[in-house]
Amino acid sequence: MNKFNLAAAGLALALTAVIVPATAFAQRGPITVEANLNLPVEYVSYSDLNMASDEGLDMLRGRVRGAARRLCIDEGVRQLKPVFEGRHCFTGAIAGAEAQISRVLAALDRGEQFASNRAIAVSVGGQ
Numbered sequence: 001m002n003k004f005n006l007a008a009a010g011l012a013l014a015l016t017a018v019i020v021p022a023t024a025f026a027q028r029g030p031i032t033v034e035a036n037l038n039l040p041v042e043y044v045s046y047s048d049l050n051m052a053s054d055e056g057l058d059m060l061r062g063r064v065r066g067a068a069r070r071l072c073i074d075e076g077v078r079q080l081k082p083v084f085e086g087r088h089c090f091t092g093a094i095a096g097a098e099a100q101i102s103r104v105l106a107a108l109d110r111g112e113q114f115a116s117n118r119a120i121a122v123s124v125g126g127q
Helices: 003-018 054-072 080-109
Strands: 041-045 119-123
Touching: 041 054, 054 080, 054 119, 080 119
Parallel strands: none
Antiparallel strands: 041 119
16 A cells, blocks of 8 residues: 555545444444444445445445545555555455445344445455
């Protein structure tokens, strides 16, 4: 990861400290999505998407891939080790986001309702 990606990730982290984290209210209690704030993180909103549709899920996954790419991939790097580290970071960030998406879908299947400011935390650590 280069200095620009770290700076962008740091800015995203600083902005998330100002914005109230998304909390979901459900019938059985709140559904929360958490991230390790010691690592660079970017929140990806899905408040405008229909999570019950394939199109909505595809759009969310595209947003997640974009966030993971911004956090992990430096397109200008040509050395082998940083390229592999970036790909490993990207894969972990996607896996962490997919786990959160699965929890959201399971909650929706149970009929739980979410607040309007819904978001997935995409993290360098894949949390």
